Amino acid sequence: MTGRSLSDSRKWLSRVGWLILIWAASVAALGAFALVLRAIMSVAGMTV
Template identity: 60%
Template sequence: MAGKDYLNDVQECEKKPLWQRIGWMLLIWTASVASLGLFAMLIRMFMTAAGMKSH
């Protein structure tokens, strides 16, 4: 009966304060934006090293 376990998990999550749920969302969003920026910087660095400049 996986449905009961899932419903119980959802009810447990809803008991947490709103600020904590929003905090987790902001943390995950910030981490994803930072990792995307790091990835873009690495690509740009490799492209510059290969002689492909933007000007």
């Protein structure tokens, strides 16, 4: 039974790891998009 429990634990850690990785990638992509949009607005004279 300990082997099965260890396997379940690894699956859970793998799923949580993927969730964190996808979340971090989406936050980074949103930040990059915001920086690009801010640069475009700055060039267009829309920001102070």
